[in-house]
Amino acid sequence: MEALLNQWLWRQEYWLPPGFTWEDMKETENVHYPRPSHLFFGIPCALILTGLRFIFERFVALPLSKKMGIREKYKRKPSNKPILEDFYSKNGKHPTELEILSLSAECNMHIRQVEHWFRYRRNQDRSSTTKKFCEASWRFIIYLISFLIGVAVLIDPLVSSLYWYYMLQLGFYSSMLMTLAFDVKRKDIKEQTVHHFATIFLITFSYCANYIRAGTLVMLLHDAADHFLELAKICNYSKWKRTCNILFVIFALVFIVTRLYLLPTRIIYSTYYYSMLRFQPFFGYYFFNALLMILQILHMIWAYMILQMLYRFTFTGKLGNDVRSDVEDSDDSGQGFKKSSEVEKKRGHRRSNNNCVSRKATENGVISNSH
Known part of the structure; x- marks a missing residue:
């Protein structure tokens, strides 16, 4: 396996500057270089973190959520409607007005009843607040530990501490990908997936x-x-x-300073410009900087969402249902009633027009017959 990887994946002309080989990075008694084979431990590390997450959420975060007074709202189950269920699973969770009209006629249901059914059905798929609390608690613990270790490594960069810091990060983001299908479905799930893959490639x-x-x-x-x-x-x-509001403002300020200022002006600028003062361009140079630019684009997308929430908080004093886009679609119960009422008004308007036309036609017929 190692020979195959060295032949096709870890070819030195891909990853090392011209004039350097893997032989130049062999360990000696006084100098220790990282090796690709060291990263294989990231796989069991991801499995260990996944198991620790299950234990933490089950025996720590769940009891903590109850002590903090989190209670789940009652979710009304929708009635058994095979036609609506088939549409929900195949065509989507949010039917258009024309589709609602068609479904109401097909199921012999009132328009508002169809709207209510889809709202109740969406609520059934929406993750509970307790689950989101447990996930946020786990990520808070990991991010805080990683940040503290990163600060310690920055102050005193020992070889062993660097390795375990890398394994923690590689295992964590790998475990996030492993459990992505079971986690709370969020609005920015596509961006999160791209972010996790780019981060894993960058770490590696x-x-x-x-x-x-x-x-x-x-x-x-x-x-x-x-x-x-x-x-x-x-x-x-x-x-x-x-x-929550205070912490979100702190998060927004730290996010903007670290990811929109320090990352592009200090790190990306250094890897893109200063590295070429010592080495000639090679595949790894373009690969590494391309991954950094992908992360930077994602940061700009998230920063736009964060600034929107800060703007809303500044003028309304409210952040909304949750912080950033890293959250499920909010409950649209009010929107369902609004849409259904609009559909009802349109249908009633059409009915009144049809009645007027029919009355005029009748009157014309009566008048013509009388003549």
Whole structure:
């Protein structure tokens, strides 16, 4: 397996600058270089973290959510309607007005009843507040530990501590991908998936190519803001609105400073420009900077969402149902009634027009017959 990887994947002309080989990175008594084979431990590390997450959410986060007063709302089950269920599973959760009209006629139901059915059905698929609280608690613990370790590694970069810091990050993001299908479905799930893959590739490449310093700083800047976000979510689920608002503002400021200023002006600029003062361009150079740019684009997308929430908070004093886009679609119970009433008005308007036309036709017929 190692020979096959060395032949097709870890070819030195891909990952190392011209004039350097893997032989130049062999360990000696005094110098220890990272090796690609070291990363294989990331697989059992991901499995271990997944198991620890299950234990933490089951025996720590769940009792904590009850002590903090989180109670689930009653979810009304929709009636058994095979036609609507078939449409829900195949065509989507949010039918258009024309589709609602068609379904109401097909099922012999009132338009508002169809709207209610889809709302109740969507609520059945929506994850509970307790589950979201447990997930946010786990991510808060991991992000906080990672940030503290990153600060310690930055102050005293020992070889062993760097390795375990990398394994923690690689195992965590790998476990996030493993459990993505079972986690709460969020609005930015596509962006999160791209982010996790890009982060895993960055961790892997920066370790193998000995870009340890740049990789460590990138991970540290990411962890600097995320634990504030997860803690804000915990407070939001616990109805601690004021604390949630304060933490979200702190998160937004740290996010903007670290990911929109420090990351592009210090790290990306250094890896893109200063590295070429010492080495000639090679595949790994373009690969590494392309991954950093993908992360930066995602940061700009999330920053736009964050600034929208800060704008709304500034002028209304409210952040909304949750922080950032990292949340499920909000309950649209009010929208369902609004849409159904609009459909009813349109249908009633059409009916009144049809009645007027029929009355005019009748009157014309009576008049013509009388003549």
